[in-house]
């Protein structure tokens with residue numbers, strides 16, 4: 608249609624915002640980000656210089672994907688986290704702003720950390736954000752997905768952190784996975800914790816990797832396996848900062864106590880329970896005056 612071919616970038620963004628409006632509360636932003644992607648420029652460059660250009664033909668395809676609930680981060684292959692840019696594919700969970708509290712709380716608790724472990728590293732977001740703030744620290748990220756590790760490895764290189772970040776295949780449900788790793792000052796984890804039958808937005812359930820999300824009927828299957836292993840992986844004054852679902856603080860605190868770990872709760876920016884800071888209770892006793 609000739610009408611379509613003369614549509615400007617500004618017009619096309621307006622039309623796409625209306626089209627997406629039903630399915631997403633970020634319709635305008637999504638429409639803008641995807642246009643910048645189609646134009647292969649930044650959003651600010653688009654606003655400054657490109658609004659009256661003809662809309663690129665490829666835009667309609669990107670909008671159709673978003674209208675079918677595919678997350679913007681997967682369409683762009685990019686997500687910002689803790690002020691850093693991460694490549695993301697559908698092999699990794701999209702880093703959430705809510706998870707930044709883990710990095711902030713970990714930095715506050717152990718600004719002196721030297722050895723850092725990230726369990727289920729995915730895109731590498733938690734580990735690489737932390738290493739970017741702690742120039743003396745070295746990190747190990749493990750994941751059971753080869754495809755995820757390749758995304759994390761690419762991100763470590765792109766962020767100039769490859770010399771301090773090792774990324775290894777590992778599965779905490781398999782005996783012996785941690786043999787020879789030693790102990791860590793800081794352990795980060797955003798393990799699967801969603802109940803198998805939880806109601807999730809289509810953009811999450813249909814597109815994000817199930818093995819990064821679901822953890823049995825009550826969402827605690829990975830915590831049951833992981834928590835008993837933490838005491839052996841923590842250095843004497845080490846802490847673990849783990850992400851939880853907003854209704855799981857009590858249950859995970861109780862499971863942690865069974866493994867001799869004490870827990871302190873951290874909330875995300877929305878004021879929801881989001882992270883537990885865990886340490887060996889014996890370590891705590893010894894450190895007391």
Ligand code: GLN
Nearest residue numbers: 797798799800801819820
């Ligand atoms: N925060 C994610 C969600 O709510 C879940 C992440 C996880 O299971 N680790 O979709």
